[in-house]
Amino acid sequence: MADTRVVVVGAGVIGLILAKELALRGIATNVYDGKRSVEEGADKASGILSKTGLGRIGIDYRSAIVNELDGAVLHAGNESLRVKASSVQAYVLDRGRLAKRCLEEAERAGAEIAFERRLGAEELRKLANDNSNIIVGADGAVSGVAAAFGFPPIKEYVLTYKAEYSGASAEDSHSVELFFANKHARRFFGWSAPYSSSMVELGIGTSSTAKRSSASAFTDFINDGNVRDVVEGAERMAGHASIIPLGSRRITIKGNVMLVGDAAGQVKATTGGGIIFGAACARIAADVISAHIEHGTALASYEKMWRRQYGMDLKLHAALHNYYSSMSPRSLALLMKMSKLFGAEQFFSRYGDMDSPSTMLKRFVLRGLTG
Ligand SMILES: Cc1cc2nc3c(=O)[nH]c(=O)nc-3n(C[C@H](O)[C@H](O)[C@H](O)COP(=O)(O)OP(=O)(O)OC[C@H]3O[C@@H](n4cnc5c(N)ncnc54)[C@H](O)[C@@H]3O)c2cc1C
Structure with a gap:
């Protein structure tokens, strides 16, 4: 199988990280993307990532850091839960700079990357018919690869809208604020992420099942009480709509076609x-x-392997999402109040882990909320 070639569809962050990893293993790798440059569309998404998680992505992300975060404020109705760690827990990254860095590292490793090259369903099927090719769909939430090869659908998406505000007044320029149980953010939440003491990103997500445009939800969101105070008198920069998959696809590999990243959910x-x-x-x-390629082992083990390693945490995230998004604003505010009484602020400040609920659960079982 020495002549095997991997075709990665999509030069988003995940496609490029994959391309780098493949090229480092000496595998011939071609990446195709329909956009004009790696940074195009990068600011449609936010870049809040945990420091520990970033340490594992295999990319030198330091040039993309915009701000350091050590806290979070979770709001539900009039109730707020404040988490403040004793050190930096997460970064706000510039997504364009991160994408550029991923491109540089993938190219340096030896991957070939072509922009302005969108692959349609017919071309994808032709490529997959050649058994010396492995096709990887890293083509985002609305994956054309998944559609072309009949992968099961993702049932629910979050429709998002975000905009940056210059001259805004963040209460704490190192804490992110999340607005749960907000009437404009159905089955998701609104957020405020500080880039600095005077530059803030505001955003909102609303379930695709709500059948409401995220732009109009955003307009209502920023006119609401405590959010309005943040942006009063500030200058609004460009706004961006986008989409996030909620929940993974039931199948992420079929023959010589695989899905990763948002394409896989x-x-x-x-x-x-x-x-x-x-x-x-x-x-x-x-x-x-x-x-x-080296030993002829089955590609199908991809499914089992990623689910064994990360399936439990992704399922816990899904269960927690279902829990908070199905509660009424009053019940969520009450839950917040109760958990504060039992020491949730102190527990999350010391042991919070924004990636791995299973790790947090272990810490909770070992120490209890007030331990
Ligand atoms: C508002 C918002 C906020 C977010 N905030 C965070 C955050 O704070 N932290 C975090 O970790 N994640 C966040 N995310 C999620 C994160 O952005 C995605 O998980 C991540 O970008 C997925 O990367 P990807 O490479 O899988 O897909 P994408 O970034 O979507 O890349 C897919 C690429 O495929 C290309 N493509 C599509 N079809 C084809 C085709 N047929 N042929 C060729 N190219 C094609 C596209 O042009 C695109 O470049 C956020 C997302 C949104 C929308």
Whole structure:
């Protein structure tokens, strides 16, 4: 299988991380993307990532850091839960700079990357018919690869809208604020992420089942009480709509066609964060492809391997998302109040882990909320 070539569809962060990993293993890798440059569309998404998770993506992300975060404020109705760690827990990254860095590292490793090259269904099927090719769909939430090869659908998406505000007044320029049980953010939440003390990103997500445009939900969101105070008198920069998959696809490999990242739905349903898990699954895909080429092992083990390693955490994220999104605003505010009484603020400040609920659960079982 020495003449095997991997065709990665999509030069988003996950496609590029995969391409780098494949090229480092000496595998011929071509990446195709329809956009004009790697940074195009990068600011449609936010870049809040945990420091520990970033340490595992295999990319030197330091040039993309915009701000350091050590806290979070969770709002539900009039209730707020404040988490403040004693050190930096997460970063706000510039997504364009991160994408550029991923491109540089993939190219340096030896991957060939072509922009302005969108692959249609017919071309994809032709490529897959050649058994010396392995096709990887890293083509995002609305994956054309998944559609072309009949992968099961993702049932629910979050429709998002975000905009940056210059001259805004963030209460704490190192804490992110999440607005749960907000009437404009059906089955998701609104957020405020500080880039600095005067530059803030505001955003909202609303379930695709709500059948409401995210732009109009955003307009209502920023006119609401405590959010309005943040942006009063500030200058609004460009706004962006986008989409996040909620929940993974039931199947992510068929023959010589695999899916990674948002295309596979490898996203935390609680927050919509997809980079840490997508990157981890891309590494697994690279290992599986490498073993297939060298030893003829089955590509199908990709499914079992990524689910064994990360399936439990993704399921916990999905369960937590279902729990909070099905509660009434009053019940969520009450839950917040109760959990504060039992020491939730102190527990999350010391032991919070925004990627791995299972790790947090272990810490909770070992120490209890007030331990
Ligand atoms: C508002 C918002 C906020 C977010 N905030 C965070 C966050 O704070 N932290 C976090 O970890 N994640 C966050 N995410 C999620 C994160 O952005 C995604 O998980 C991540 O970008 C997925 O990367 P990807 O490479 O899988 O897909 P994408 O970034 O969507 O890349 C897919 C690429 O495929 C290309 N493509 C599609 N079809 C074709 C085709 N047929 N041929 C060629 N190219 C094609 C596209 O042009 C695109 O470049 C957020 C998302 C949104 C929308």
